[in-house]
Amino acid sequence: MHRNTEIKARVPDLDALTRRVAPLATAGPTAIAQDDTFFACPNGRLKLRDFGDGHGELIFYQRADQTGPKTSFYRITTTAEPDRLREVLTLAHGQTGRVRKQRTLYLVxxxxxxxxxxxxxxTFMELEVVLHAGEPAQAGEREAQALMAALGIGGADLVSGAYVDLLATSAS
Incomplete structure (x- = not known):
């Protein structure tokens, strides 16, 4: 499985953060529409990401729901039929939530x-430090923390869980 170190933070002023990220970026910005459907999965999370252009990705991942840097293990497979796959997975597993977002991607x-x-x-920011095979998670954690500091993201801004969890909590 592939691994990365992740953080998620609530961001009150996305435009101000964009101005801090852009000079550090080695690529981007890339605008991406994402419609994520989550399915029941007892040993992690399973979501279908529909890009709205006729292709998508089925993503399985496992990670702790905690604030601060955390390691995520994941597998991704592509699909040219996201609507049909959503239908099949819904019949087989049932949907547990749906998240629609507009994402701007930068690489640093x-x-x-x-x-x-x-x-x-x-509005939120996520960092995903892609780890090399065999690389210790601490290397990604240090890199994420350094970038958080450079972008002015503090510990109080961090959130745990996935967007689907935050939506479920806000609905109750």
Missing amino acids: GRTRVHLDRVEGLG
Whole structure:
């Protein structure tokens, strides 16, 4: 399985953060529409990401729901039929939630910086430091923390869980 170190933070001013990320970026910005459907999965999370252009990705991942840097283990497979796959997975497993967002992607070295506008939740940033095979998780944690400091993201801004969890909590 592939691994990365992740953090998620609530961001009150996405435009200001964009101005801090852009000079550090080695690639981007890339605008990406994402419609994520989550399915029941007893040993992790399973989501279908529909890009709205006729292709998508089925993503399985496992990670702790905690604030601060955490290691995520994941597998991704692509699909040319996201609507049909969503239908099959819904019949087989049942949907547990849906998240629609507009994402702007930047790369800062090997770190994916996601600036997200999430329907029903607001604005967020995610960092994903891609780890090499055999690389200790601590290396990714140090890199994520250094980038958080450079971007002015503090510990109080961090959130745990996935957007689908935050949406479920805000609905109750």
